[in-house]
Amino acid sequence: xxxxxxxxxxxxxxxxxxxxxxxxxxxxxxxxxxxxxxxxxxxxxxxxxxxxxxxxxxxxxxxxxxxxxxxxxxxxxxxxxxxxxxxxxxxxxxxxxxxxxxxxxxxxxxxxxxxxxxxxxxxxxxxxxxxxxxxxxxxxxxxxxxxxxxxxxxxxxxxxxxxxxxxxxxxxxxxxxxxxxxxxxxxxxxxxxxxxxxxxxxxxxxxxxxxxxxxxxxxxxxxxxxxxxxxxxxxxxxxxxxxxxxxxxxxxxxxxxxxxxxxxxxxxxxxxxxxxxxxxxxxxxxxxxxxxxxxxxxxxxxxxxxxxxxxxxxxxxxxxxxxxxxxxxxxxxxxxxxxxxxxxxxxxxxxxxxxxxxxxxxxxxxxxxxxxxxxxxxxxxxxxxxxxxxxxxxxxxxxxxxxxxxxxxxxxxxxxxxxxxxxxxxxxxxxxxxxxxxxxxxxxxxxxxxxxxxxxxxxxxxxxxxxxxxxxxxxxxxxxxxxxxxxxxxxxxxx
Amino acid sequence: xxxxxxxxxxxxxxxxxxxxxxxxxxxxxxxxxxxxxxxxxxxxxxxxxxxxxxxxxxxxxxxxxxxxxxxxxxxxxxx
Numbered sequence: 001x002x003x004x005x006x007x008x009x010x011x012x013x014x015x016x017x018x019x020x021x022x023x024x025x026x027x028x029x030x031x032x033x034x035x036x037x038x039x040x041x042x043x044x045x046x047x048x049x050x051x052x053x054x055x056x057x058x059x060x061x062x063x064x065x066x067x068x069x070x071x072x073x074x075x076x077x078x079x080x081x082x083x084x085x086x087x088x089x090x091x092x093x094x095x096x097x098x099x100x101x102x103x104x105x106x107x108x109x110x111x112x113x114x115x116x117x118x119x120x121x122x123x124x125x126x127x128x129x130x131x132x133x134x135x136x137x138x139x140x141x142x143x144x145x146x147x148x149x150x151x152x153x154x155x156x157x158x159x160x161x162x163x164x165x166x167x168x169x170x171x172x173x174x175x176x177x178x179x180x181x182x183x184x185x186x187x188x189x190x191x192x193x194x195x196x197x198x199x200x201x202x203x204x205x206x207x208x209x210x211x212x213x214x215x216x217x218x219x220x221x222x223x224x225x226x227x228x229x230x231x232x233x234x235x236x237x238x239x240x241x242x243x244x245x246x247x248x249x250x251x252x253x254x255x256x257x258x259x260x261x262x263x264x265x266x267x268x269x270x271x272x273x274x275x276x277x278x279x280x281x282x283x284x285x286x287x288x289x290x291x292x293x294x295x296x297x298x299x300x301x302x303x304x305x306x307x308x309x310x311x312x313x314x315x316x317x318x319x320x321x322x323x324x325x326x327x328x329x330x331x332x333x334x335x336x337x338x339x340x341x342x343x344x345x346x347x348x349x350x351x352x353x354x355x356x357x358x359x360x361x362x363x364x365x366x367x368x369x370x371x372x373x374x375x376x377x378x379x380x381x382x383x384x385x386x387x388x389x390x391x392x393x394x395x396x397x398x399x400x401x402x403x404x405x406x407x408x409x410x411x412x413x414x415x416x417x418x419x420x421x422x423x424x425x426x427x428x429x430x431x432x433x434x435x436x437x438x439x440x441x442x443x444x445x446x447x448x449x450x451x452x453x454x455x456x457x458x459x460x461x462x463x464x465x466x467x468x469x470x471x472x473x474x475x476x477x478x479x480x481x482x483x484x485x486x487x488x489x490x491x492x493x494x495x
Numbered sequence: 496x497x498x499x500x501x502x503x504x505x506x507x508x509x510x511x512x513x514x515x516x517x518x519x520x521x522x523x524x525x526x527x528x529x530x531x532x533x534x535x536x537x538x539x540x541x542x543x544x545x546x547x548x549x550x551x552x553x554x555x556x557x558x559x560x561x562x563x564x565x566x567x568x569x570x571x572x573x574x
Contacts, residue, residue, distance in 0.1 A: 221555075
């Protein structure tokens with residue numbers, strides 16, 4: 001087994017003059033990316049006395065500097081901490097502190113209001129240095145492939161730190177397995193639409209593309225649909241990954257003008273972050289008629305990919321596990337469930353994280369005998385594919401009956417008037433909890449709530465029918481585009 | 496000119512998007528709770544209210560990260 005940089009450098013030696021990275025203005029070959037990264041490594045070594053394996057943060061928008069800085073950190077034998085570019089200053093301070101960051105690499109100078117004393121390196125600093133030749137790059141004192149390579153602050157970082165430690169082996173095996181299953185080739189050109197600090201962006205997009213010679217199109221955020229559409233129209237992109245929210249924006253913007261014809265250069269779209277409603281898949285077929293929709297399942301703690309659909313598969317699910325990864329579905333007594341029963345998803349394989357940084361208690365509670373307890377619930381369908389039904393912690397227990405909010409949401413998404421929906425549980429004196437619905441209604445649609453309740457009564461068990469409907473302009477989301485159930489529940493509690 | 500730009504930004508764009516308009520022009524909008532979708536809405540709304548088209552290469556969080564930067568950008572673009 002190799003380290004991330006050993007493996008990527010090997011690929012770069014084979015594909016030296018091939019273009020691997022492109023933004024809106026420029027493009028870079030493997031050799032250019034590697035020499036730029038090596039320059040950053042040399043600059044850090046020359047100017048800072050850091051112990052091997054120090055934690056260095058990268059704070060950038062979606063831009064080439066993220067890749068060169070991240071690789072530079074790997075060349076130096078240090079550990080990468082990707083800091084969300086959309087984080088507030090307080091969040092940045094918390095992340096830098098909790099992860100024991102020694103230095104930050106960014107395009108710009110340290111924000112004046114950032115209340116932390118830390119080495120801060122900008123692109124300007126090392127742009128003065130002479131660029132080394134590709135041939136001069138030497139990989140000395142490689143790290144242990146089982147040591148930590150990346151520290152990832154996960155979403156929901158409130159209170160105690162929850163920073164995932166991924167090893168070189170975690171990252172490389174996952175990037176390779178994902179890339180093989182999705183079928184990246186050196187003829188593909190992949191548009192990154194998600195922020196670079198996501199584990200799925202780093203591992204299954206940036207690193208995976210570099211392992212398979214797939215050109216990375218990296219464009220600063222915010223990515224407006226029209227910017228992506230121009231690339232699609234010019235057939236400059238063959239694939240991309242997105243969260244469902246982003247795809248909803250794509251579909252609605254596509255239909256708002258008559259400027260665009262179907263984007264038939266897109267061969268596959270990888271869905272991550274949240275389950276995709278079936279209605280959205282139908283809508284995507286109009287916009288991207290040639291594209292395979294590949295739904296995936298993963299979590300940062302699993303590097304992140306666990307399972308995914310095969311190319312060409314039409315039946316929507318989270319597919320089968322990627323190579324070398326095993327899944328068990330277990331009940332409350334931790335026994336494997338039988339048949340199509342719902343159980344908690346446990347994952348084992350080379351993708352299971354080293355643990356949470358500085359949090360052995362949480363690590364020990366999460367990884368038991370090598371099995372990662374994901375807290376997600378799912379079942380195997382008749383084709384042996386994984387269906388995720390929801391988060392264990394999202395369950396609404398109403399009169400002792402488990403209600404999966406995601407199931408009711410999926411049902412409501414089937415209605416043409418419903419653009420977005422979120423179901424949360426609220427306290428009820430009698431039943432403990434009952435479901436209520438937040439609805440965003442499609443533009444120019446009127447919705448008759450009595451008729452809606454009747455429709456639900458007809459198709460859903462009575463305990464699943466929302467007791468209350470709230471029409472809202474926007475469904476609350478977290479920064480990663482997921483439904484923000486937690487803060488919505490808090491708001492409801494305070495009413 | 497600049498005052499009317501700020502009026503549109505504060506009383507029309509920010510008000511319609513339900514974003515709190517900060518007292519200090521240097522307050523990062525990210526600290527006001529605006530997220531990536533919020534930024535996209537902000538840009539689309541600015542384009543429509545001021546009848547401008549922001550070129551792709553200007554579409555960076557950091558160009559619009561405070562109301563001060565937005566006002567400068569709009570002043571330069573709309574004059």
